[in-house]
Amino acid sequence: MPLELRSVGRRFGGLQAVADLSMTVAPSTIHGLIGPNGAGKSTVFNLITGVIPLTSGAVFFKGERISGLRPAEICRLGIARTFQATTLFREYTVLQNVLVAAHLLSAPGLGSALLWSSRYRERERRARERGLALLQTLHLAGLADQVAGTLPHRDQKALALAMVLATGAELVILDEPMAGLAAQEKAETTSVLQRLREQGLTVLLVEHDMKAVMGVCDTVTVLDHGLRIAEGTPREIQANPAVIEAYLGVEEPGA
């Protein structure tokens, strides 16, 4: 099991944002996490990636306990994420953003950077090539020298995904990858996610677009008020009366 949550809980003062949540994400699958606003989805992502500490339970990745580690250490073990409000290094170009993200794979030491050795230059050149190749696969190669803060929304989303992939992560956690995208762009994102699964990556995502979630996910977990109310294949979830009552039937009729 790449990712396993065991009775994970998080309390903010009097509010139990996530309660006793246990779930496993199987390798090389696309796993959706859905639920109405305020169900605790983003909190779960923050707990997994160490952005906020959990108040009970534990998180395991490939058999290793990761709860309690700092975000950078968790990323080093192979988990990378995007944020809901797409965050980028806005002053940097698209390629520079990817190079920062790729630093785990090719971080040169301070000494070799100062000496400007041929090995250092070779490594820098390879890092650029890898970055450009990655941008190519996400149709961003033409924008490599554009400043990230000036990109249109869909390209910023794609860049955030490229950065996550550049870390070399095995588990990719995406907070609303489709939000604000047009139908055509959603379809492109869906095919990118499917390609990642084929390459053996595991994807965990929060998404409000039910059509997209049901179309792309292998497994879906439903949260409501911090509690897991259902888990199963998209077909099972769509037929689950608890889900329909808590979420689909009320919040988004006809979805």
Next chain:
Amino acid sequence: MEPSRGFGAPIAGLALLAAGVVALPQLTRDSYYLDVATTILMNLALTMSLRLQVSTGQLNMAHISFMGIGAYASALLVTRVGISFWAALPIAAVVAALLAFPIGGLALRVTGPYYFLITFAFSEVVRLFFNNFFVDLFGGPSGLVGIPKPSALPWFGRALTFTTKLELYTLMAALLLVTAAVLVRLEHSRFGLVASAIRQGDLLAETLGVNVFRYKLTAYVVGSLVAGVAGAHSHQVLHSSDFGLEPMVLLVVFTVIGGTGSVWGPVAGTVLMTIAGELLRELHHYESLVFGVVLILTMLWAPDGLVALPGKLARRRRAGVSLAP
């Protein structure tokens, strides 16, 4: 082109700096101008290294203290231990860097205003320490006087002396050019890339696997090493107030007016403002008033500093052209 890494290619900038440093003594040998120029070079080392720390998003108000540590360490090594200036210089710089580990390690656990206050408090502790403790060692409020000039160095059969203003200027110039080369190299390396990324989004950097704390601490220690060199380089008189709030604020003013987004920002800010300060000498302590006004105007109309202005104006002109029918 790397828009956010500052203007100009690194080699061209360094060549320009070196040309200016070499040209000055050809233009004038006047001891007043050489004094001002030497001060500018020393301040350049301080502001360029301060900017390295600022590039990770942290304003270290104790930067001047590490200059003080380097200065007192070097002076005491020469006068009390009796070793040569040339041995004392690197030792003093390393002392400053070693002290930067625990101090930076402590202060960098917090960010923003808390960091500002902790480093400011530390700088006052250092200043008061030099002022009030071990008076027979540090000289107390009257300072440390009679520190000898650097001893002569053998150079291809003849002796290089460091007694005249020109020779002391040359020494500082050599130290600065090496420092600048290192800092510019660092800025244009992956280290500089990641450091400025941390300023733009430290949580994003952290979740992408960047050990943010280690980057900040590295910048802190390297910056303090440079400050130690600037302090140790050669003073004949030391006074604790040279390492207090007022000179620290000046360093911040120089750096911010020049612009912290580029490695060349502090160079522009320091050169222009030191010259302005000399021209305003007549005003005595009202000089700070003028600096304050310049700082406010810069913050209002050029918050990215002077070096960001040409690019901004060019973009505005281009935008103007494209708007025309």
